[in-house]
Amino acid sequence: MDDKDLKTFQIIMKNQILAGLSILVIFSLSAFCTMPNSPESLGDKGGVRKVNLVAPKGKAIAAFAEGCFWTSTHIFEALKGVDSAIAGYAGGHKVLPTYEEVCTGETGHAETVLVYYDPKVISYEDLVKAFFASHDATTLNRQGNDVGEDYRSILYYANDMEKHLAENTKALLNKQRAGGAPIVTQILPLTTFYRAEDYHQHYAIHHPENPYIQAVSNPRFENFARSFKGKIKPNVQ
Numbered sequence: 001m002d003d004k005d006l007k008t009f010q011i012i013m014k015n016q017i018l019a020g021l022s023i024l025v026i027f028s029l030s031a032f033c034t035m036p037n038s039p040e041s042l043g044d045k046g047g048v049r050k051v052n053l054v055a056p057k058g059k060a061i062a063a064f065a066e067g068c069f070w071t072s073t074h075i076f077e078a079l080k081g082v083d084s085a086i087a088g089y090a091g092g093h094k095v096l097p098t099y100e101e102v103c104t105g106e107t108g109h110a111e112t113v114l115v116y117y118d119p120k121v122i123s124y125e126d127l128v129k130a131f132f133a134s135h136d137a138t139t140l141n142r143q144g145n146d147v148g149e150d151y152r153s154i155l156y157y158a159n160d161m162e163k164h165l166a167e168n169t170k171a172l173l174n175k176q177r178a179g180g181a182p183i184v185t186q187i188l189p190l191t192t193f194y195r196a197e198d199y200h201q202h203y204a205i206h207h208p209e210n211p212y213i214q215a216v217s218n219p220r221f222e223n224f225a226r227s228f229k230g231k232i233k234p235n236v237q
Contacts, residue, residue, distance in 0.1 A: 047198035048096055051088065051114060053190065059083065060119045062127050063090055063190050065110035065154035066135035067143025071217040072113040074204040075134045075224050078236040081122030086114040087200040090193045091154055099197055105149045114193050124162055128169050131155065134224040138181035144216060156190035163187065
């Protein structure tokens with residue numbers, strides 16, 4: 001092998017090694033942010049936009065952050081009186097954040113669901129009860145193995161009545177947990193909400209084969225559905 005052939009061989013081997021390391025890095029990050037083979041990991045940035053926070057006539061909106069929004073949209077959309085739930089980002093400072101940016105923890109945003117509901121069927125108070133029943137509000141900046149500020153627990157309010165209700169509910173739960181781990185849920189005004197990338201919307205419904213959905217989202221949803229029996233839409237799984 002002459003010098004030219006040796007150099008070519010070295011370049012090929014180096015590229016293969018770098019490619020292998022890149023795959024390992026991507027795989028390790030996927031446990032915390034982007035799931036393997038998702039459209040986002042392939043460069044799809046579509047769908048991020050600022051949402052108008054004015055509810056349709058006769059309807060109302062509310063927002064909650066309680067860990068992975070794949071699970072949260074499934075949970076809230078299962079409730080009677082909820083028309084839809086949108087996966088997105090709120091609570092931070094970055095304008096039009098992408099999923100990767102939110103995952104860094106540097107945007108201030110948390111994975112959030114925006115819930116459109118009929119207040120004649122389900123109240124904001126009922127939604128707050130569902131919020132606390134569907135996640136662990138005592139773990140700071142995490143839900144299970146999902147760790148980071150973007151997974152923190154937040155109750156958003158749109159007016160003084162909602163703020164008062166949120167604060168009273170949190171205080172009551174902390175009183176009931178005297179001697180136990182305190183509720184760490186933040187209570188923040190709902191000022192801005194960014195719709196997440198298209199592929200995040202209704203993810204648990206569209207991708208039941210996903211390992212995260214099977215191992216994490218489904219058990220969490222099932223536990224919630226048992227505790228809220230009678231308030232779940234019929235034929236919802």
